[in-house]
Every structure is written in C-alpha cells, then in structure tokens.
Amino acid sequence: MESSDLKKAGLKITLPRMKILEFLESSKIRHQSAEEIYRSLLNDGEEIGLATVYRVLTQFETAGLVERHHFESGQAVFELSEKGHHDHIVCVSCGKVEEFYDELIENRQREVADEKGYHVTDHSLTLYGKCPDCRDS
Amino acid sequence: MESSDLKKAGLKITLPRMKILEFLESSKIRHQSAEEIYRSLLNDGEEIGLATVYRVLTQFETAGLVERHHFESGQAVFELSEKGHHDHIVCVSCGKVEEFYDELIENRQREVADEKGYHVTDHSLTLYGKCPDCRDS
C-alpha cells in the first residue's frame, strides 16, 4: 500500500520514507510539524534523523503526497493530501484544526484573480477563531 | 500627524518610532519586511537598530497601526493599516502584492465558520499566481 505510493511518486523505497508515510497514515492527528513527527518516530523506537524528516517531508510535498501549511504558529505543519483540496479553520485557544471546502469561495477566488489578470496557481485561506469547546474560556 | 497617531496608540513619541511611521507613510511599497525597512532607514542616513525596528513594528501591530502578514516567502511583511480590511494576491514570479476585497467571500467565510460553531476573530486569505507582467516568463 505505502510502497506503491512511493513508487508512484518517483521516490525510491527506503526505510525512513516508509516509516514517515506509515506514521502519517496511522496518526489520528492530521496536522503535525516536522519536529513532532520526528519526536513521535523516536518514541516509537525508530532510528531516524531530524534532517531526514525535513528532507522527506519536502520530497513528499513536491510529489503531492503531503501538503505543507503555515499557520500562525510559526512552524509549518504537514498533512497527508489524501483528501481533495480544502481550507482550514484553526482554534486560537486550543490549536485544533478543522477542514472545510466551500465551492462558492473557491469560484469567487478565481473570478477575483481573473479580474486582475492573474492566473492563480495556489491559494491559502485560513480562518482563526474560537471553537465551540473554547467559547467560554 | 504622525505623533498624534502614536499618542492615540498609547506609545511615547520617540525618534525611532516617528522615523518608522514616517517611512511607512511615505514609502510607495506597501508591503515590506522588517529587514527591508531597517535597510531603507539606514540608507536614508538614520541611526537605528534592527532590534528597535522589530520591537517597534510589533508594538505598532499591537496598537493596530500596522498589520503583519506571513506570505510564503518565510519572512513577515508589514503594511500600514490605514485602509480597511482586505486580502492579498501575490505574484509568485516577481513578488508583487496586490490587494482586494470581496464582500461575497467575506460573508461566506463567516457563514462557514458559524456552521461549525466557531466565532471567527481573524482570517487570512492569500492568492498566489502570475501577474499579467509575468504570464510569459
């Protein structure tokens, strides 16, 4: 399952790449930083270098296996791009990340860019707010 | 003009703060990094420290005089918040930044968040693409 994903992406099958992919696929947390992924793998008893984690995640991103997001935390977080495109809503209290997709917003973005003569290659939309659980705090 | 802005923001009137505000108000480039602002002030013959530029920009941001944006370049850029809210479209080739405001998108964002039970405090929407001048390159 995993190894075929790697081959499709034109990447050689190596232990670190397998481990990282497996970890991302099995983790309940969808959005994690390179450091967090690294720590988790170490805790799982894997021998892996931080540099490798950064390198592999960048390769995965280039291959389209993974998406990198820059929320306001400063450090990038990565998520498996198994789902289609979506945007994010981040809780400013607890840091929870939810995903959403809105056809109307997507289309309007393209229109706005077209009006200005731009050819959009990418966009990032992130909403920040308090999630239901954090509304009182 | 400028000093009253500072007083309103609850900030003491100091030379560095004046210089930075004046620079931002007179610069034709609306979106600049702390380092760029620092360099420009040095070139203008001002004596100012990089630490002060960072410090003052953060104070300005807190006071609402300035907005900080994290585009994909890695370093933050600052802009005077004289205009109302708006989003950005960034050229991936030349780095040019344009602004836009779309009522439809704004409203829809609020609706999407409401549906999920979030109270939105902020959002960031940035489109990336090629501007008309860079379409061929």
Place this chain on the structure above:
DNA sequence: ACGTTTATGATACTGAGAACCACTATCATT
C-alpha cells in the same frame, strides 16, 4: 533643568529549516 521611567541599540541567543558530507542502503545488472 532634574530625575525617574521607559526606550534604544549592540550583541548574544534561539529555533526552524537547509546545506554539507562521510557513510550506508537501494536496486538494476550481471
């Protein structure tokens, strides 16, 4: 003008991420 308080700026520090490089693993070929 004076003295307290706050700001400045040179420098050291931090933390995320990339670069380097000697060593190791992968895999096509034999």
Place this chain on the structure above:
DNA sequence: AATGATAGTGGTTCTCAGTATCATAAACGT
C-alpha cells in the same frame, strides 16, 4: 547472490528571522 553506480541517510554545521539581555540614552512629568 554479489557488485557497483546512484541516491538516501543522519549527525553536524550553517543560515536566517526574530527575541532577550543589558548598559546607555532619550522622553517627559514635576
């Protein structure tokens, strides 16, 4: 299955944006 060319690994160093420290200097109420 052994080989060797190629690509990957991981420890470490480096870079770069931004922050903390602290001795000095400027701001402003009295």
